[in-house]
Amino acid sequence: MNNILKIKTFYLFIISALLLAVISPKAEIDYISYGIFALLTLIILLISLAIYRHKKINATTIIKGTGELVWRRLAKNRTATASMIILILLSFLAILAPFITPHDPLETDWGALSQGISSSHWLGTDDMGRDIFARNLFGIRVAMGIGVTAVVLNTLIGTLLGLLAGYYGGKTDNVIMRLLEIWNAIPFILLAIAVMAALGTGIGKLILIVSLSNLMAFARIIRGSVMTVREFDYVAAAKVIGIKDFHIIIRHIIPNCISPILVLASLSIGETILVIAGLSFLGLGIQPPMPSLGGMLSNGQQFLHENLLMSIVPGVTILLIVLSFNLFGDGVRDALDSRLES
Amino acid sequence: MPLTVGLNHKKITNESGAPNNGHVRPADTTNLKNPLKTKIYKDFPTKCTDNDDLLLQIENLKTFFHTEDGLIRGCDGVSYSVKKGQTLAVVGESGSGKSVTAMSILKLIPDPPGKIAGGRILFKGNDLLSFTPDEMRKIRGNEIAMIFQEPMTSLNPVMTAGEQISESLILHRGFNKKEAMSNAVELLSLVGIPAPETRAGEYPHQLSGGMRQRVMIAIALACRPDLLIADEPTSALDVTIQAQILRLIKKLQKQFGMAVILITHDMGVVAETADMVAVMYCGRIVEYGTSHDIFFSPRHPYLKGLLRSVLNIDNEEDDLYIIEGNIPDPLNLPEGCPFEPRCPEKMDICTKQRPEPFFFGNVHYACCWLHA
Numbered sequence: 001m002n003n004i005l006k007i008k009t010f011y012l013f014i015i016s017a018l019l020l021a022v023i024s025p026k027a028e029i030d031y032i033s034y035g036i037f038a039l040l041t042l043i044i045l046l047i048s049l050a051i052y053r054h055k056k057i058n059a060t061t062i063i064k065g066t067g068e069l070v071w072r073r074l075a076k077n078r079t080a081t082a083s084m085i086i087l088i089l090l091s092f093l094a095i096l097a098p099f100i101t102p103h104d105p106l107e108t109d110w111g112a113l114s115q116g117i118s119s120s121h122w123l124g125t126d127d128m129g130r131d132i133f134a135r136n137l138f139g140i141r142v143a144m145g146i147g148v149t150a151v152v153l154n155t156l157i158g159t160l161l162g163l164l165a166g167y168y169g170g171k172t173d174n175v176i177m178r179l180l181e182i183w184n185a186i187p188f189i190l191l192a193i194a195v196m197a198a199l200g201t202g203i204g205k206l207i208l209i210v211s212l213s214n215l216m217a218f219a220r221i222i223r224g225s226v227m228t229v230r231e232f233d234y235v236a237a238a239k240v241i242g243i244k245d246f247h248i249i250i251r252h253i254i255p256n257c258i259s260p261i262l263v264l265a266s267l268s269i270g271e272t273i274l275v276i277a278g279l280s281f282l283g284l285g286i287q288p289p290m291p292s293l294g295g296m297l298s299n300g301q302q303f304l305h306e307n308l309l310m311s312i313v314p315g316v317t318i319l320l321i322v323l324s325f326n327l328f329g330d331g332v333r334d335a336l337d338s339r340l341e342s
Numbered sequence: 343m344p345l346t347v348g349l350n351h352k353k354i355t356n357e358s359g360a361p362n363n364g365h366v367r368p369a370d371t372t373n374l375k376n377p378l379k380t381k382i383y384k385d386f387p388t389k390c391t392d393n394d395d396l397l398l399q400i401e402n403l404k405t406f407f408h409t410e411d412g413l414i415r416g417c418d419g420v421s422y423s424v425k426k427g428q429t430l431a432v433v434g435e436s437g438s439g440k441s442v443t444a445m446s447i448l449k450l451i452p453d454p455p456g457k458i459a460g461g462r463i464l465f466k467g468n469d470l471l472s473f474t475p476d477e478m479r480k481i482r483g484n485e486i487a488m489i490f491q492e493p494m495t496s497l498n499p500v501m502t503a504g505e506q507i508s509e510s511l512i513l514h515r516g517f518n519k520k521e522a523m524s525n526a527v528e529l530l531s532l533v534g535i536p537a538p539e540t541r542a543g544e545y546p547h548q549l550s551g552g553m554r555q556r557v558m559i560a561i562a563l564a565c566r567p568d569l570l571i572a573d574e575p576t577s578a579l580d581v582t583i584q585a586q587i588l589r590l591i592k593k594l595q596k597q598f599g600m601a602v603i604l605i606t607h608d609m610g611v612v613a614e615t616a617d618m619v620a621v622m623y624c625g626r627i628v629e630y631g632t633s634h635d636i637f638f639s640p641r642h643p644y645l646k647g648l649l650r651s652v653l654n655i656d657n658e659e660d661d662l663y664i665i666e667g668n669i670p671d672p673l674n675l676p677e678g679c680p681f682e683p684r685c686p687e688k689m690d691i692c693t694k695q696r697p698e699p700f701f702f703g704n705v706h707y708a709c710c711w712l713h714a
Contacts (some may be wrong), residue, residue: 170454233496239450241483241510241561251509255500 040096044088073335080331083324090321094141103131105138105291114307124309126299135291136313142286143293143321146207147273154211154272155265158218163257165219166226167249176219184216188275192284201287206279210272221264225257232256259336266332270325277318293318396464397601398447398569399423403461405439405446408454414672416442416456418625422618424569429595429602431616431633433609433648437669439625440605444571447603448486449478465569484514487562491574493554497546503530503557504542510564529560534590552583559590566598573605588614609652613637618705621645624669624680630699631706641700641708644681679711687712 074080093100103121109129116124123133165176192209199205229235230253238248279285280294288295293314300310405417417439424430432440445451446458449470463470470481490496498506507529508522517525523542530538533556546554555575562570572591576584592615595602604615612619612633619636621629621644629642640646650663667684676682682692691711699707700714 233490233492234498236450237488237490237496237558237561238498238509239482240448240488241513242479242481243483243509243513244479251501252498256498 036096036099040092044092047088070335074331077331077334079327080335083327083331086320086324087328090140090324091144093137094144097134097137097141101131101134101137103134105130105134106289107131107134114303114310116307116309123313124307126296126307126310127303132296132309132313135296136293136317138291139293139296139314140317140321142203142290143273143276143318146203146210146276146286147269150207150211150272150276151265151269153207154214154218154268155261157211158215159222159261161215162219162222163226163249163253166223167230167245167253169227169230173223177223180216180219183212188213189282192279196284201284203286206276206285210275210279214268214272217268218261218264221260222257225260226253229253229256259333262336263329263333267326267329270322270329273325274318274322395425397424397426397428397466398603399462399464400443400447401462401464403443403446403463404459405442405451405456406459407456409673412673415625415675416451416672417446419461420622420625420627421461422620422627422630424601424603424618426568426601427595427599428617429604429615430618430620431604431606431612432620432622433606433612434622435607435669437672438622440622441573442625443622444488444573444603444605447571448482448488449473450482480514483510483562483567484565485567486569486571487565487567488571488573489555489558489562489575491577493551493558493578496558497554499546502543502545503549503560507542507557507561507564510561514565525564526560529564530557532594533557533560533563534586535560551579552586555579555583555587556590559587559594563594563598567600569601569603570595571603571605574607575604576611577606577608584611591615609649621648624672624675626680626709628681628710629706629708631703635703635706639702639706641702641706641713642681642710643685643687643712645708647686679709 074084107130109125109131111129112121112125113129114125114127115121115129118124121131121133123131123136126132126135161176161180165173191213195205195209235248235252238252243251276285277292277294277297280292281298283295283298285294286292296314297311297318300307300314303310400423401421403417403420404415407414407416420439420443422430422432432443434440442451442456447463447465447470449458451458458471461471465481465486470478473481497503501509504523504526507526508517508519511517511522511525512519515522527538527542530541535541535553535556541549541553546557549557555578559575570591575591576587579587588611591602591604594600602615604611606612616633619629619631619633620627621636621642623644629636629640629645636645637649640649644665647663647665651665653662665684670676670680670683676693677696678694679685679688679692679697682688685692689711691714695711697709697711697714699709701707702713
């Protein structure tokens, strides 16, 4: 069985590489790129295969661990599965953007300004003759890249602060939470404008601002759940055995607080992407000529009469990304919630 | 379990025998009748003739909680001692300081608000209160272990039973994961879990309440401790399982020669297991003695009430005796005897002065003015 599967995946790999070589409109792509493309295609196929197989498993099969249980519940949830597939496709598009589109997102074609859908420009061109499809793909790339990085950073710092505040309580808790409250009292847009004015614009600064502005939500939620978990007898039991605080946090506290962290992280990716789009719309985020979904939307509103595609394409993309992340986050939450067990 | 009290009398005398437990009163207690003059309670009751046998000795332990509303004396001058292989039962209602005393031994009182304000805790002759946190961690789980009341919440839901047992083996014995796991399987079969190999790989939600308590015991016994503190180990279990768990603890106690401090509010459990009994009320020991003393010649009105309120199959009265009232507010304890407001035999002196221990024999004492 395993062998057959291996042979199958090997063929799939070859076929997708060949397919790509044939359909790829860009002649100068090297074979390494084909390889990467094919590998990623394969990963997607395997993941969908895994989901499919999980759905087929009999309900009476013994579940080995919590992770498997959660995964099965997630796979059973149609909305979550659908949003997961959309997210995988979007990240696929984002990662391989340069191999997929024949056009450079910055390349202007003054002979084809503000065009509609055509075979050379799949989603038309904007006011400067740039391919909207290409810009959109690169926009997704930037948005998801920054969004995910910011949320990862946010989660790490927020979780650390929340853990310290919740586990040690008392003075530590007071200091951390009061400082965060002060930090939270600064309006986000003002902070963004101030930082951009002082330090200049740039992706690094953007990530920093977005990730640090949302610390409160993470720290507060994680502090709350750590405080609950801290009181459980198994933490006391671990202390009675003589385990160090660090190991108690790593082995007993974090695994039992992981569900709010995961849910919050997956939900806030969508939010962060929206915030970045909003900042770009205001001209504070990603600076032109680098393509960004918010910037495209902002640009498109001036040409609503001439070319609706300029607004619709990035708008729908933002909607799709945010909606998928939110639905996925909801799915994760439901899957992790043991009370909803059927 | 309470039903067995009436039937267990024989057993107690048989098992603990003539209760010469090594406790001998200090030399200057000749005028027993007037203990106020001699102030004997300062040293009592932890003086022992043969110190080799003595495992744990608590002297005048005071654990206070500094809350926003005021000072709560969770444990106010408690003294007791436990010998090797012996079982001490600590009895009392909720909030009487049983668990606080036990947690003080392990120095796991949440600080703030709690603080050990005074006294000594001698374990194998060393004062635990002078130990550093690192030294304490080496004692915990290795030499003193503890099991909790709630088997449902005492196990980490995301770790398998085997992993949780191996944790302490890896920590204290320096085993690698594989050795620890095979040891864990052995321990599981020792505590009477069928198919230990499969059970070791299972998560707590796959185990029943009784099995979880067995796993807890296995965790506690992993490093063969000298002292096991069992904090109401059977309260959350149903009656048939209670008996099994108690029998298991007793069996393992004999096998390993470990001492047990059994914290409970169930007099039936006390009758079944204890050599020595300490009755606590409002953070103080109000009566202390062998289990024979406690069951056959109770002196303190609180203990008398407690024993009368136990279900007895021979008892033909329709109503069960109850001790009127509640424990006093720990923030404003009565100036005199804390039991005075509820005491059916109170006297004038009870409201004014705190009673000191009065002895009836070598070890048995009660803190009550009735016996002055």
